[in-house]
Amino acid sequence: MYEDPQKILNYLPIRKNKLENDYIEHLWNAFLALETSESTGKSFSIMPFHLLFMLALQYKILRISQIQTESCNLFFCGVAGRSKDVLLSDEKSVFDIALINERTIPEIFQLVGLDTKGIKSIKDLIDQRNNTLAHAKGGIEIRPEEKVDKYIKTLEAIQKSFSQINQDLINTWLYDIQGCEDAEQYLENNFLIYRLTYRDFSEIIKILLGAPQLDFDQWEQVVNKGLELIYDQTIEALKIIAKDNLDKDKVFNAVKVLEENGEL
Structure with a gap:
């Protein structure tokens, strides 16, 4: 095929x-x-x-x-x-x-x-x-x-071959984003600066959504941007959180988003 x-x-x-x-x-x-x-x-x-x-x-x-x-x-x-x-x-x-x-x-x-x-x-x-x-x-x-x-x-x-580059970028994002009120705009700015592809963002979002550094508002903004741009990969990341994450609040929120999108 x-x-x-x-x-x-x-x-x-x-x-x-x-x-x-x-x-x-x-x-x-x-x-x-x-x-x-x-x-x-x-x-x-x-x-x-x-x-x-x-x-x-x-x-x-x-x-x-x-x-x-x-x-x-x-x-x-x-x-x-x-x-x-x-x-x-x-x-x-x-x-x-x-x-x-x-x-x-x-x-x-x-x-x-x-x-x-x-x-x-x-x-x-x-x-x-x-x-x-x-x-x-x-x-x-x-x-x-x-x-x-x-x-x-x-x-x-x-x-x-860009896996380590993306990992380094995630580490920078997780540091910067903690003091950022508008996580969605932060992502948009960085998409343009680093010429990030949909394939790059698919790798990045899995780690971002599971990271403890994001508060709920930031996490929700990242989820929304993921659903907009890479729906399938975002749903996959949310399902992993719902199944395996130790943070009960994050599990609850992931399940809620999945239900709202008819994925559970």
């Missing part, structure tokens, strides 16, 4: 600026138009999908550059040539990352512990696209569903 192509959207940021959002929307709509085509156009649906994949990588690289700035800057200096000043700027955009040669981009994921196999998977997808579809060589993608599957599995492997 192949992966659902829509899963790629889970690896793109929750909050984006208008230019980024419009670009993603155009790529996704182009993919859908080709993928659902009854003509031979379906074979070329992988072209906009590949761009969505590359954009997901570029967002991840921006996040790495926030955390390991010095190492990233050394990398940029080595591979960006005349474009290095753009990439060394604190104001660089996700689109600026595309100034780096596509096949060089995967190397930066060594900084977050992605293994050689994972880096090779990224390069293979780039090579296959470039050798088959990027130029007028007569190539077509015969099995686009299989290729979509490879893209999603590669993104998931990269996501796993």
Whole structure:
């Protein structure tokens, strides 16, 4: 069974600026138009999908550059040539990352512990696209569903290498959020700052909801944001709390939310 192509959207940021959002929307709509085509156009649906994949990588690289700035800057200096000043700027955009040669981009994921196999998977997808579809060589993608599957599995492997980064972020949040009256706005601000994806938030919310640092109002705001953005994962986290948490008040509140949403 192949992966659902829509899963790629889970690896793109929750909050984006208008230019980024419009670009993603155009790529996704182009993919859908080709993928659902009854003509031979379906074979070329992988072209906009590949761009969505590359954009997901570029967002991840921006996040790495926030955390390991010095190492990233050394990398940029080595591979960006005349474009290095753009990439060394604190104001660089996700689109600026595309100034780096596509096949060089995967190397930066060594900084977050992605293994050689994972880096090779990224390069293979780039090579296959470039050798088959990027130029007028007569190539077509015969099995686009299989290729979509490879893209999603590669993104998931990269996501796993961000587990420690997300854990460190949670620790910061739990410290900061204690003095924060508007937890929902705190989350929204950080979604944008750190380019957090739906997949990132799915990992984070499980720990946030079980953390003793949140008072009831903060906990409720986090629950509401989770139900809005990642409903299934939030319900899953609440069910774990209802079953296993030692805090009776938290268990009571989790059960209440589950009942209100028809999940019990």
